[in-house]
Amino acid sequence: MIGRSFFLLSLLQAVVSGQWSADNPPHVTAQNGLCARIPCQYRYPSYLNKKPRTGIWYNSETQNYRSVAFHSRYSSEISTQFQHRTRLSGVLRDNDCSLVIDNVRQQDTGPYFFRVDFGYGNRYNYHPPTQLRVIDFTDKPTIFPAEMVAGRPVNVTCSFNTTCDGTAPTLTWVTPADDPPSASHSVTQQGDTLTYTSVLYLTPALKHHGQNLTCRVTYPTVSSEQILTMAVQYAPRNLSITSPDDVNSSWVSVKEGNSAAILCSVQSFPASNLTWRHLGVTLNTTRSNNELWMEFPQLTRQDAGVYQCVAENEHGTAERNVTLTVEYAPRNLSITSPDDVNSSWVSVKEGNSAAILCSVQSFPASNLTWRHLGVTLNTTRSNNELWMEFPQLTRQDAGVYQCVAENKHGTAERDVTLTVELRGSERSWKCIVALIVLAVIFIGVVPVIVWAACCRNK
Incomplete structure (x- = not known):
């Protein structure tokens, strides 16, 4: 009979003992500077439901008064390391023993277990403990891009999500604007997630294109930031025309027969439609990286003229002209006179005046020279024309005259014979x-x- 009673008592103790249990994860990872949360649900014998209780968390494998991380009754019992940084996220009477450690640090790494004490010997250490691992702070805020147009006000939003409801982070802006940034702030919660939001009020300027906009989240010991490179849209500007050949005041000069290439480039965002035009005709067009080449494999005089580059995007238009000139050696040299000219021969009566014009086609303009008997009479570089004048002809003026045209690309010459007719x-x-x-x-x-x-x- 005694043996049977002892067996029943042992079985009852085993059943009661089996009611002490807890649900807590074996591992928890937290970021340095944020909070660590160790979820915990504990169970105990039902006859203790209405009993007052004390909850204690230890930062150790075993019960150690020097490693008290949290104490629900006596805060003075909490270790200096955890003073004012630990709390329960739930209510002990609701069987919630979840621990929160604010502003968690690397030295907080280690095992944590929960102990409940109902008094009168009804106490229990819940094992196995949870291992807390503290890693570097890596979370960053998020900037939501907004379309930016130069001179047009815009709102840019930055948000940061966290499950830590202890120390609130601060969101700040760093902008390239001359004035201090103006922003509004708000906090919303969905489930366990808190969302901190900051809205920046900004009027971007052209000078801000390509500069950085920074949203920074700050905790007492750590911070992080997100950077947005500002893409400010603006109309085409600074349109320029360049060439491997000389470009001087919107003028390009290339030798006849050579190849030529002229580049039109512009600054704009978004990229512009670029078009080359000549005599009202579109030659080529593109929308790429704000550059467009116009190429001539072999230049002729017919290619000379005014060419126009037009850049256009949704915000405006820019255009510029360039004059293409084709250089060539002197050609088609001719000699003319108000008097008769016949087969390079001019006949004028003695005593009369005479004028003989030498003209040529060339670019650049030629040096023109009249010569007689090896002597230079006159020379000029003007509009490819040179007159030789005789106020009153004498027999000594008769003879062969030579006109020579010369520029950097070549020479042309021609003779004319002047005869003086005698008086009656x-x-x-x-x-x-x-x-x-x-x-x-x-x-x-x-x-x-x-x-x-x-x-x-x-």
């Missing part, structure tokens, strides 16, 4: 002298023929 009286006198001479030598028909030939135009 002088011609008659010479005819009479000739007649007398011939009359002395010859008698008869010959003098008459000479007279007629020589003096018919006197």
Whole structure:
């Protein structure tokens, strides 16, 4: 009978003892500077439901008064390491023993177990403990991009999510603007997640394009930030035209027969539609990286003229002209005169004035020179024309004259023969002298023929 009673008592103790249990994870990871939460639900014999209780958390494998992380009755019992940093997230009477450690540190790493004390010997240590691991702070805030147009106000939102409801983080902005940033702040909660939000009020300028906008989250001992590179939209500007050949004041000069390439580039965001036009005709167009080449494999004089580059995006338009000139050696040199010019020959009566024009086609303009008997008479570099003038012709002015045209690409030249016709009286006198001479030598028909030939135009 005694043996049977002892067995029943042992079985009853085992059943009662089996009611002491807890649900807590074997491992918890927390980020340095944030909070650590160790979930915990504990059970105990039902006859203790209405009994007052004390909850204690230890930062050790076994019960040690020097490792008290939390004490629900006597805060003075809490270790200096955890003073004012630990609390329960639930209510002990609701069987919730979850521990929260605010501003967690690396030295907080280690085992944690919960102990409940109902008094009168009804106490229990819940094992196995939970291992807490503290890692570096890696969470970052999130910036939600907004379309930015130069001169147009915009709101930019930054948010940070956390499950820590102890120390609240601070969200701050670092902007490239000259004035201090203006922002509003709010906190919302969904379940265990707290969302801290800051809305920045900003009017971006063109100078802010490509600069950084920073949202920073700060806790007492740690902080992190998110950086957004500002993409400020603006109309095309600073349109420029360049070339491997010389470009001078919107003017490009290339030698005939050579190849040429002209680059149109612009600053804009978003990228512009770029178009090359000539004489109202579109040559080529693109929308790429704000650059567009115009190429000529082999230049002719027909390629010369004014070309226009137009850049356009949704915010505006910019355009610029460039004049393409084709350089070539002198050609088509010609000699003309108000007097008759026949097969490089000019005939003018003695005593009259005369003017002879030498003209040529070339680019750049040629040095033009008139020469006679190896002597330079006059020279010029103007509009590819050079006059040679004689106020009153004499027989000494007769002869061969040479016009020479020369530029850096070559030379052209041409001769003209100037003949001076004698005056009528002088011609008659010479005819009479000739007649007398011939009359002395010859008698008869010959003098008459000479007279007629020589003096018919006197």
